Amino acid sequence: MRFPCKCLLTGLGLAVLTVMLSAADVPAKVVIWKLDDLTAGEKRRVVPGFKRVADWADEKKTVITLGVICESLSKPNADDIAWIKKHAIENGGRVEFWLHGWDHKSWEEKGVKISEFKGTPVEHQTKHLTDSCELFTKTTGLIFHVFGSPYNQIDVHTPAAMDAVPALSIWMYGPKEDKQRTILPRSINMEIATGKVSYDAFMKAYQAKSQPAMMLLQGHCGMWDDKSFTDFTKIAAFLAQEGWVTKTCGQYVGK
């Protein structure tokens, strides 16, 4: 009687071990929230939409990433800088702050659309990246590791400009030819227009085809109304239920 009993236990043990191993072998599905256009200056303060999502992240014990437009820090608002420091993941908070350009400008020259990192000289782009990084570190004590350009517009000069700032080792929606940095590609959208989230449209896109193992979902939470915010929280709840794990870019890349 002792042997079958022992065999049964061993069998059960193996079954448990097999389940544990297969769970560890399956790569986690990762979602990263790419939220753009944070300003923190006397002229352009942190708007309530960012605070609402940061509070949500605290409440849900999850993480978000916020893209900073750095010219706003030329005349920083002390309360807003304190808010950034308090929420920074480096300081025990739940927000990864990333570089979203110096001025986020776009204009037209002789009928051609130009933006901060598209159609501008390499010197212009380099200065905007280096000035942004220096000012962000000077005002907050933090270091940018991630870049995502305004309008997601870049050109052939942008990788060369980024070479001037080696700390920027992760590029949101960057060119896949760039082997110097980790490129995080674009996935489906949660906004149907800038600043307008749609749970229904997201679900349609999500269910239309199988998704990559990492989704980098862009939003403009400073512009969200109550409906957009609620739809965002519904998308987040759905993805959590589906087994998606929320990370920052740094956590995902392992930095």
Ligand SMILES: [Zn+2]
């Ligand atoms: Zn933007």
